[in-house]
Amino acid sequence: MTSETDIATNLAAVKARIDLAAAEAGRETHSIELVAISKTKPAPLIRSAIAAGQKVFGENRVQEVENKWPEIKAQYPDVRLHLVGPLQRNKLKRAVALCDVIETVDREKLVRALVDEMAATGRTLDCLVQVNTGEEPQKAGILPAQIDEFLNICRKDYDLPVAGLMCIPPFDEEPAFHFALLAEMARRNGLQTISMGMTGDFESAIRFGATHVRVGTAIFGARPPFKPTQ
Numbered sequence: 186m187t188s189e190t191d192i193a194t195n196l197a198a199v200k201a202r203i204d205l206a207a208a209e210a211g212r213e214t215h216s217i218e219l220v221a222i223s224k225t226k227p228a229p230l231i232r233s234a235i236a237a238g239q240k241v242f243g244e245n246r247v248q249e250v251e252n253k254w255p256e257i258k259a260q261y262p263d264v265r266l267h268l269v270g271p272l273q274r275n276k277l278k279r280a281v282a283l284c285d286v287i288e289t290v291d292r293e294k295l296v297r298a299l300v301d302e303m304a305a306t307g308r309t310l311d312c313l314v315q316v317n318t319g320e321e322p323q324k325a326g327i328l329p330a331q332i333d334e335f336l337n338i339c340r341k342d343y344d345l346p347v348a349g350l351m352c353i354p355p356f357d358e359e360p361a362f363h364f365a366l367l368a369e370m371a372r373r374n375g376l377q378t379i380s381m382g383m384t385g386d387f388e389s390a391i392r393f394g395a396t397h398v399r400v401g402t403a404i405f406g407a408r409p410p411f412k413p414t415q
């Protein structure tokens with residue numbers, strides 16, 4: 186179990202690895218944002234990370250966002266929260282109220298609902314479109330062959346502020362191909378934000394142009410095994 190004092194050490198180690206990977210890729214380290222994935226982790230560990238200077242976090246379940254984040258966000262208004270897991274319509278209002286970035290836009294109905302909710306609340310969230318680069322049937326995300334058309338629909342039909350793309354490569358494959366593919370899809374669509382890379386592969390993601398790496402385990406320690414959601 187990771188203790189509160191380990192968090193600062195872990196964060197520093199991850200940042201040093203990001204610095205090194207950026208230097209090796211000839212990139213500025215500040216062009217890469219570390220999103221600390223705090224799913225399943227209790228609020229005190231999140232507060233330790235904030236105390237150690239971390240300002241950007243990610244959760245994969247809206248329910249957990251509701252349980253942990255209202256108080257933290259009230260206390261630290263400049264902390265930003267990314268939703269990196271599936272967004273269902275019945276949780277959309279809570280997600281728009283509490284999150285700053287939705288990384289998992291993956292269908293037109295959700296685009297419409299997001300645009301309506303942002304207009305109704307006056308909140309503007311950055312939105313990333315999730316791409317199912319591995320074309321896995323059980324995984325969420327737009328298929329690579331459909332991404333250009335989907336982005337056009339987001340922009341032209343809904344005026345959704347799409348900031349970039351996100352992917353979760355297949356668990357059992359070399360991720361480099363998926364990172365290269367996502368970066369190319371972002372490039373040809375003129376999108377700046379590329380969210381890819383987790384504890385096991387964020388250095389590779391940085392080589393391929395990640396602007397956001399989503400790191401959980403290396404900061405907060407291992408999670409109890411649970412059924413992964415896509």
Ligand SMILES: *Cc1c(COP(=O)(O)O)cnc(C)c1O
Pocket residue numbers: 222224245269270353382383384385399400401402403
């Ligand atoms: C859990 C999760 C991560 C972080 O994974 P680690 O291997 O713990 O770094 C990143 N992205 C998404 C979408 C996740 O659900």
